[in-house]
Amino acid sequence: xxxxxxxxxxxxxxxxxxxxxxxxxxxxxxxxxxxxxxxxxxxxxxxxxxxxxxxxxxxxxxxxxxxxxxxxxxxxxxxxxxxxxxxxxxxxxxxxxxxxxxxxxxxxxx
Amino acid sequence: xxxxxxxxxxxxxxxxxxxxxxxxxxxxxxxxxxxxxxxxxxxxxxxxxxxxxxxxxxxxxxxxxxxxxxxxxxxxxxxxxxxxxxxxxxxxxxxxxxxxxxxxxxxxxxxxxxxxxxxxxxxxxxxxxxxxxxxxxxxxxxxxxxxxxxxxxxxxxxxxxxxxxxxxxxxxxxxxxxxxxxxxxxxxxxxxxxxxxxxxxxxxxxxxxxxxxxxxxxxxxxxxxxxxxxxxxxxxxxxxxxxxxxxxxxxxxxxxxxx
Numbered sequence: 060x061x062x063x064x065x066x067x068x069x070x071x072x073x074x075x076x077x078x079x080x081x082x083x084x085x086x087x088x089x090x091x092x093x094x095x096x097x098x099x100x101x102x103x104x105x106x107x108x109x110x111x112x113x114x115x116x117x118x119x120x121x122x123x124x125x126x127x128x129x130x131x132x133x134x135x136x137x138x139x140x141x142x143x144x145x146x147x148x149x150x151x152x153x154x155x156x157x158x159x160x161x162x163x164x165x166x167x168x169x
Numbered sequence: 170x171x172x173x174x175x176x177x178x179x180x181x182x183x184x185x186x187x188x189x190x191x192x193x194x195x196x197x198x199x200x201x202x203x204x205x206x207x208x209x210x211x212x213x214x215x216x217x218x219x220x221x222x223x224x225x226x227x228x229x230x231x232x233x234x235x236x237x238x239x240x241x242x243x244x245x246x247x248x249x250x251x252x253x254x255x256x257x258x259x260x261x262x263x264x265x266x267x268x269x270x271x272x273x274x275x276x277x278x279x280x281x282x283x284x285x286x287x288x289x290x291x292x293x294x295x296x297x298x299x300x301x302x303x304x305x306x307x308x309x310x311x312x313x314x315x316x317x318x319x320x321x322x323x324x325x326x327x328x329x330x331x332x333x334x335x336x337x338x339x340x341x342x343x344x345x346x347x348x349x350x351x352x353x354x355x356x357x358x359x360x361x362x363x364x365x366x367x368x369x370x371x372x373x374x375x376x377x378x379x380x381x382x383x384x385x386x387x388x389x390x391x392x393x394x395x396x397x398x399x400x401x402x403x404x405x406x407x408x409x410x411x412x413x414x415x416x417x418x419x420x421x422x423x424x425x426x427x428x
Contacts, residue, residue: 091243093336112242112304114335136304138341 060084060168062126062149065105069163071128071151074135075143082149084125084168089161093118100124105164107157111135116142116150126150128164130157172412173394175207176200176386177233178247178322178348178373181222183212185278185298188378192287193218193225195379200230203383207394209233209373211247214263214297216256217282223253224285231394237322238263239300240308245322245329247348248312251396255315262311266301305335309342318400323350323375324365325358337364345403346371351385354418369403372414388412 063080066073073080085103090096091110100106102123108115109131116139119127126149129135135143135150143150153160180187181196200208208230210219219234226232234256235249250256272280272294280293301308309319321331324338324347331338331347338347346369349355359366371387390412391398402409 092333094333097336110242110334112335112339113341114337114339118336136306138306 062105062151065164065167066151068167069128069153069160071153073149074129074152075140075150076126076146076148079126079147079149082125087161087164087168088124089157097121105168107160107164109133109157111139113138113142115139116146116148119148120146128153128160130155130160170390170392170408173206173389173391174204174383174386174415175209175371175389175394175399176203176205176374176376176383177207177209177249177320177371177399178211178237178375179208179382180212180237180375180377181210181218182279182281182283183215183218183293183297184377185213185272185274185280186377187212187278189279189281190379191377192283193222193285194287196222196382197226197230199376199379199382200226203386205230205383205386207231207233207389207399208382209235209247209249211235211237211249212297213237214239214260214267214299214301215280215293216253216260217293219256220253221283221285233396233399235317236260236263238308239329240305241300241302242305242334243300243329244305244331244334246305246308246312246344247320247322248308248315248317249320249396249399250315250317255317258315259311259317262303263301264295266303268296268299270296270299272296305339306342309344318345318403320344320346320348320371322348324348325350325353332362332365338368344368345400348373349385349414350375355414356418369405369411370414371403371411384416386415388415
């Protein structure tokens with residue numbers, strides 16, 4: 060499944076990194092501690108978080124994650140958007156909570 | 170240049186998690202007993218007890234007014250200021266950006282405002298626990314606009330520490346120092362965290378109880394114990410500098426972690 064398909068299925072907004080929407084998603088990971096993601100997230104996962112700091116982008120790249128879903132209507136900071144655009148890392152947004160987002164995603168990629 | 174002991178992260182009874190015994194007089198007495206020359210008052214998202222501690226201390230120890238701010242990322246940052254006026258200006262911004270949920274002392278603890286005689290003046294009704302709707306960059310900018318120093322609190326800690334929450338030290342904003350907690354050995358920390366090298370490192374007790382005051386501190390080489398001298402030391406200006414972090418590492422074979 061690609062991020063574009065997940066965007067359509069969950070009704071997500073593309074906040075940044077649209078050129079990476081054809082990336083394959085092979086799993087998911089939900090965490091708001093970036094150190095935890097850097098230690099434990101599996102490659103290919105889409106990362107569900109409310110953490111809009113620019114370090115989110117670097118951690119996602121480090122772990123070869125497919126993309127990031129920012130939940131709870133959180134706005135990424137400006138440098139997060141520009142970094143995600145520069146790296147082609149999709150940053151998708153939703154007003155839904157992490158729980159609701161993970162629940163909808165799980166049957167698709169779990 | 171003389172050396173001064175500074176414990177730049179102390180809570181009072183204003184912090185909901187702070188012990189009610191953490192009154193200005195008790196705090197000052199504990200600081201004197203531990204031989205501290207300088208302390209900073211840094212309650213969670215508030216500076217309402219800072220002036221009382223300054224008055225209780227008189228000439229010694231020198232007291233820096235501050236706040237420990239929780240950013241939207243849930244990183245704890247100390248804002249240390251030259252004047253109570255500047256600290257209260259930062260508090261105004263923080264209060265605007267905190268939740269307006271009423272405080273629940275039964276769940277989180279009392280938020281007691283006191284004077285220098287330890288008389289209770291009142292209670293803060295807003296919830297001081299929780300995060301402001303400002304990110305780390307915005308909080309540090311607001312501290313700097315008020316002439317303050319921004320220090321990332323207890324960066325080694327698993328909750329609310331910069332490294333756990335954000336994974337590594339971000340390039341921006343420029344923090345004035347990283348603070349290590351009393352629970353980590355500085356040498357071991359730097360060996361494990363190369364991204365923290367190159368940043369000024371201080372160490373503080375983060376005391377919430379009088380017995381914890383001075384359990385860790387930073388020894389500064391300064392002309393005199395003042396806020397401006399501390400700022401020079403963090404920037405390495407004019408011979409002012411961080412001299413050492415205490416307590417020293419424990420002998421090999423003993424576990425430095427714990428507590």
